[in-house]
Amino acid sequence: MREQAGDLQCDMLIVGGGVNGAGIARDAAGRGLSVVLCEKDDLAAHTSSASTKLIHGGLRYLETYEFGLVRKALAEREVLLRSAPHIMWPLQFVMPHDAGQRPAWLIRAGLFLYDHLARRELLPASGAIDLRRHEAGAPLKPAFERGFIYADGWVDDARLVALNAVDASEKGAVILTRTRCERLQREGGLWRAQLARADGSRIEVAARSVVNAAGPWAADLLQQARPQGAQSALRLVKGSHIIVPKLFDHPHAYLFQHPDGRIVFAIPYEHAFTLIGTTDIEYRGDPNQVCISEEEVGYLCGLAQRYFRQPVRAEDVVATYSGVRPLLDDASANASAVTRDYRLQLDRDGAPLLSVLGGKITTFRKLAEQAVDTLAPLLGCARPAWTEKACLPGGDIFGPVPNNRAVQEFDGYLRSLQRRYAWLPPALVARYARAYGRRIELLMEGRAEPAQMGEEILPGLYAAEVDYLMRREFAGCADDILWRRSKLGLHLPADAGSRLDAWIAARAGATVLAPAANAVR
Template sequence: MHARANASAAGPAADASCDVLVVGGGINGAGIARDLAGRGLRVVLCEKDDLAQHTSSSSTKLIHGGLRYLEYYEFSLVRKALIEREVLLKSAPHIMWPLRFVMPHDRSLRPVWMIRAGLFLYDHLARREVLPGSATVDLRMHEAGEPLKPVYTKGFVYSDGWVDDARLVVLNLLDAQQRGARIHTRTRCIEARRGTTGWQAVLEGPGGEHTKVTARVLVNAAGPWTEQFLREQAHQRGTKGLRLVKGSHIVVKKMFDHPMAYIFQNPDKRIIFAIPYEQDYTLIGTTDVEHHGAVGEARIDDSEIGYLCEQASRYFAKPVRREDVVWTYSGVRPLLDDASGDPSAVTRDYLLDVSTQQSNEDGSKRPAAPLLSVWGGKITTFRKLAEEAADLLCPVLNHPSIGWTAGELLPGGDLSAYIGAPQRPDVDFERFDQALGQRHPWLPPVLRRRLARNYGGRIDLIVGRAQRLSDLGEEIAPHLHEAELHYLSQHEWARTGDDVLWRRTKLGLHMSASQREAVSRWFERAHEPTQPATLAAGVR
């Protein structure tokens, strides 16, 4: 399974064996595949759709401790997430960066002392090296007060981080592949039979072809489908339950010019964020609504749009109206069911359930091949979750267990070829962007910065030896050239226009329907793309 010969989009070409089969190409599956591959295990990952097509591209895109979880006494979860913020920020400064949040004080809601106490805990539950601490500001004098109603005179400012969630998934799997894992998108695990010492799985590729995979361990990281996969494909009795909670977001034209985000308290004790998004927009979300429909068909409903507009309009001087909404997205969060009556109060922590026994009909137990099911979780703690999962599985496999991801850069995170030794992640990216401009002065600044943000140190795989803009090939849509599309199809598993426009990038938000269609037609015309090829040595 260490062979990396090109494979077609049709999925695995031949029957295979591996140490671990991971089912699910969201952030948890990607993180686990990366960690295990880096420890020298033979890993196969299958994802029934595109990478991060569902929950993992539908987050609020924050690397955060979860300030509001302190009210639910989730101190352990918050501390774990606070520690992870800076670990992640250092690993990929091109897709993650610090972000300051402003909380206007509403006297009718939480008192000042409670907010200050919460922020004190938030500042001190974990060590900070990159992120500054909290502060109190006079919104009558501060730039963050300008777009708000005059009634809000006092605010609190604190730090968290921003992440391009879908790209985070792709980068983890690029790293996993470089370390020997085999990644198969649009490939469904339709059957997994458990034996005493291993699993016999059947994978169905996008063309309907079947491949048998023998694995010593099965990892069920199917996100919202975890419970369903366990029951229907793996034929196992679930011992845990999921609360499927829909989170929806709206995107409107830019509401403010400064680079900070807002956290707004609502009368229902929930919060929403208003975040600078894609230069020209503001992202507002999220809702917490029980989801009872098909998992892959979550859509925002009219009441959610109304809720987000109403709550944001409580704070902004210019009301947010339904007609202002230019885009929406929704995702289903697979939360570990803790019997909480309020979806907002359901824990965001995770549980790793490892089983090495199977039940007989009479209730007795017999030895069985290991099964790991991932219940719950949040994007901020994915790396820690993956590390703990690998720590659990390696002893079962009699394999050396040494964690390695905490100080390791993700692909593209190494900017040293342009800037030398790293300093601070946020400063390093700005130095990188400037150096890129000096090395490629022909790149338009808007395009240059977007490529820098998307690909970091891997940008040379797109720009290569180009000396002028025309060397990047035809401009299929504004600021999107053939060189980038070829890279995404050959190296990042992109198969359709939507893969590029809404997950690998967010360019779809900036394009007309006809421009988006042009990208889709390019993929239809192109020869069948290959699975990502082996990268040149040293490219990280």
């Protein structure tokens, strides 16, 4: 990376700080390419923090015969689980069955295929269950007596993006959040970009290649870069979720089928809540202004009430979130059926421009690998792909190479941390372990008593953690910390965000919180 008078020169400029952009930055930087990533807001501020938070093959995609996509996603499940066992873990799903749904034999056949399309070491096989005897049957209405169970994975989606960006930065990438790409054009065999930062400053970038990973804004960026003949083939689909006080105490999730054929998940969330979603609605509005509608809230509550004994009403909803998924336009008649596969569109009419179209969070690593495989030869880079056998930051709890033990023995690792940091509440150590994995050692470096954690700004949020997130994970404000780097916003008073922002503003430019003077390093 060369920098002169505030300008940057790089091999690859990536526009977009969602999971695809961050994943590509990590892969490219790890192969020795100089990388600049710019994101107009925070990392994962839009689509990538608005998912159903699943690492899954996509059981329902078997019905549309997308066997290639399902196989690719199934293979990636366990690769990802091994790479970051702190922010991802196995989760079993219960599918209640009734006479109005697909016949039981067809569901069994689909689950058998799901179990065998890709190699499976960490996740148990699917099977039929008696809901009258299984713990997952108790919260359901008595009419649901039979069901099926299968396994996929859970992921903290926003932290997944942040950790990819952290790894990219540590390998040399420049990560610029709250930095908008205002101008992008080819000039003299390079891409010339003007980036505008939130503080009003400008950065000029000369890049040998550009990756358009702008998600819902990919078509806009393509139009800016190629005013003549730009084509994106994107279809924007809104997905919304509701969060309600927890409806069940067991660790399983549910997959419910609506009479209209769509499916909705009900997932244990943040210990005290149940996450219900998602909807699939064609979206033609401003992606910056996406939000849930009353109709969507009613739809999700109605489907939950169809299955659960406990009523689920609109007034029970404690939080919602919505995102716009930029999907490939495959001419499907309804939004639910649009493919979740991806396409990499390469423009070589001068300096290369690679546009990322479509995709799902489960296949982000493979997408990133293929994107860098496409551009690397054009940039004279011969280094091979590497991320399949590498841990994300904090995932190396049992060594630097991803392994099954890290997934299977995480609870034992957590107990060892709770003994090591017995001077902190066990629940706080558990949250740290899940958020930071082995990098809890960086957060806790030199700290041996509560006073060394700094001020408790909000319940359970100490200055030490805020400092860590701002210095190491690109957090800049309360929303970044309370809703993306963590989900503490769900557990704190309504004024928590304004209080944290005031605390950050009062310390702007102050010396970064340091460990105690007698710290052991």
